[in-house]
Amino acid sequence: MSKHTHAFQAEVARLLHLVTHSLYSNPDIFLRELISNASDACDKLRFEALADASLYEDQPNLEIRVAFDKAAKTITITDNGIGMSEAEAIEHLGTIAKSGTRDFLQRLSGDQKQDAQLIGQFGVGFYSGFIVADRITVESRRAGLPPEQGVRWSSDGSGAFDTETITRPARGTSVILHLRDDASEYLNRWKLKSIIGKYSDHISLPILMQKEVWDKDKGEYVLQDEWEAVNSASALWTRPKKDISDEQYIEFYKNLSYDSEAPLAWSHHRVEGSTEYTQLLYIPAKAPFDLWNRDKRGGVKLYVKRVFIMDDAESLMPAYLRWVKGVIDSADLPLNVSRELLQESRDVKAIRDGNTRRVLSMLEDLAKKDVLPTGEAWEQLSADEKAEAERQAGKYSRFYAEFGAVLKEGLGEDFANRERIAKLLRFASTHSDAVSVSLADYKARMKEGQEAIYYITADTLAAAKNSPQLEVFRKKGIEVLLMTDRVDEWALSFLHEFDGTPLQSVAKGAVDLGKLQDEEEKKAAEQAAETFKPVLDKLKDALKDKAKDVRVTARLVDSPACLVVEDGEYSMQLARLLKQAGQ
Ligand code: ADP
Numbered sequence: 001m002s003k004h005t006h007a008f009q010a011e012v013a014r015l016l017h018l019v020t021h022s023l024y025s026n027p028d029i030f031l032r033e034l035i036s037n038a039s040d041a042c043d044k045l046r047f048e049a050l051a052d053a054s055l056y057e058d059q060p061n062l063e064i065r066v067a068f069d070k071a072a073k074t075i076t077i078t079d080n081g082i083g084m085s086e087a088e089a090i091e092h093l094g095t096i097a098k099s100g101t102r103d104f105l106q107r108l109s110g111d112q113k114q115d116a117q118l119i120g121q122f123g124v125g126f127y128s129g130f131i132v133a134d135r136i137t138v139e140s141r142r143a144g145l146p147p148e149q150g151v152r153w154s155s156d157g158s159g160a161f162d163t164e165t166i167t168r169p170a171r172g173t174s175v176i177l178h179l180r181d182d183a184s185e186y187l188n189r190w191k192l193k194s195i196i197g198k199y200s201d202h203i204s205l206p207i208l209m210q211k212e213v214w215d216k217d218k219g220e221y222v223l224q225d226e227w228e229a230v231n232s233a234s235a236l237w238t239r240p241k242k243d244i245s246d247e248q249y250i251e252f253y254k255n256l257s258y259d260s261e262a263p264l265a266w267s268h269h270r271v272e273g274s275t276e277y278t279q280l281l282y283i284p285a286k287a288p289f290d291l292w293n294r295d296k297r298g299g300v301k302l303y304v305k306r307v308f309i310m311d312d313a314e315s316l317m318p319a320y321l322r323w324v325k326g327v328i329d330s331a332d333l334p335l336n337v338s339r340e341l342l343q344e345s346r347d348v349k350a351i352r353d354g355n356t357r358r359v360l361s362m363l364e365d366l367a368k369k370d371v372l373p374t375g376e377a378w379e380q381l382s383a384d385e386k387a388e389a390e391r392q393a394g395k396y397s398r399f400y401a402e403f404g405a406v407l408k409e410g411l412g413e414d415f416a417n418r419e420r421i422a423k424l425l426r427f428a429s430t431h432s433d434a435v436s437v438s439l440a441d442y443k444a445r446m447k448e449g450q451e452a453i454y455y456i457t458a459d460t461l462a463a464a465k466n467s468p469q470l471e472v473f474r475k476k477g478i479e480v481l482l483m484t485d486r487v488d489e490w491a492l493s494f495l496h497e498f499d500g501t502p503l504q505s506v507a508k509g510a511v512d513l514g515k516l517q518d519e520e521e522k523k524a525a526e527q528a529a530e531t532f533k534p535v536l537d538k539l540k541d542a543l544k545d546k547a548k549d550v551r552v553t554a555r556l557v558d559s560p561a562c563l564v565v566e567d568g569e570y571s572m573q574l575a576r577l578l579k580q581a582g583q
């Protein structure tokens, strides 16, 4: 039995340095991380055993045990899941494969306090153990390998770790934390049990702890040989809604998303029909830092009959809803479902459409409740209803500030739901600095004779507001939507009309004010075009390489001239963006 010493990958060493040298806003998370790994290991075993039932050996009941030893100052987390071979232990506990953790490392600011808080939010997986331990020993044996091919992995969390081959009859993994002196508060059943209750109650396997009884003679609690489950041990989404508290839904979300903030809303349903599945979807309150990475989709986890299948289930949610978190559990999909199969499956398509519709209706609901009712409508509410209305008010605005720009991508991506998405959009306008004007609000305020919804795109609100192209609209008191998101121009190119009214950029072509222009103004404009024809011709000639046309316009009031683009062409804003992007 020879011992080998291995150096940690440089990134792991960096992470460990941080973990062992930082202050912790929340050290309790180490247990959440290690239990989550134990649970993943059991999920993996269950998955592999679908093809080879002999992997269960004589232990078909998967479970996690959490034990502590006051004298030895250790906490041990044991699972009978898939386990690790020696090579796997070296790879998985010595390198970082996860792109999420890499992103996390890139985000570190160097400020200890801030970074410590980040760790609390993300968790750094296995290495969280070093928050409370000055040495970690892992003993493991992979399912399917003989007992003599077990492994012991050990490290003090500085630059290196050791491995050696051991004999381990039991399949699975034990993680033994040798606690630091300042972490002895965790050598306490009540403490560990309450952390499990808080962070890991939803874990679908039993988490067992030894029972404890009061010993009169010794005057202390003594651990028994008997073990009992300290969690509910049923996957949260399989329980009836009425048995789940808001706190439990929120805690489950935090586990799922590594978000430290509670979600704005969630929706939990058993969807019946030709495809049956359980759907638990959350709308986060805060955008993740990688929101704009369209390739990253880890939001919704796919289970089949409670067996975890995959977690970047891009087939389950369109890209513009990639920020939604949740769980889908289907009884209809085959358990050995592959990525390719997923993409082609009609059931998956039905689930994806159902998810999309559900998210849109959650958003519609939030939007409806964003502003408190006033006057009579408010008075008619009961005290409970008022309190609930106050709880919901402002949530949609918060959502929109974080995710509105991504939602707009849906106009170009999801034609079937374009109308519903359009209704959910909010803009600033010449009537409102706040991004709160819906297209329906706008329509309700349209002037007599106004035939289009007018908008302008610009880099900033100030630039939009000061554009000379708005002059005539301002003079006539016509509202113009002010669009300043990068995606606006592109997204709006997919929305030609809203509820029968065309959308018209005020920076494009000869803005036709139609019936908003009275006869006199029209005549004056025609006359001006006539009078100034010689001047226009000269200008056209002088600018012939630079401008396509030079026209007399009615859109200006104070400014002498402005630039416009041809109808149907990219606006100047988009042209600039494309140029920046090198196109
Ligand atoms: P993550 O769980 O997100 O992959 P971790 O740092 O928590 O990252 O764990 C790293 C890897 O170590 C896991 O992906 C897994 O391969 C392995 N591992 C950790 N704990 C266990 C365990 N109890 N049983 C089997 N493998 C484990």
Ligand code: MG
Pocket (backbone or CB within 6 Å): 033, 036, 037, 125, 126
């Ligand atoms: Mg983990």
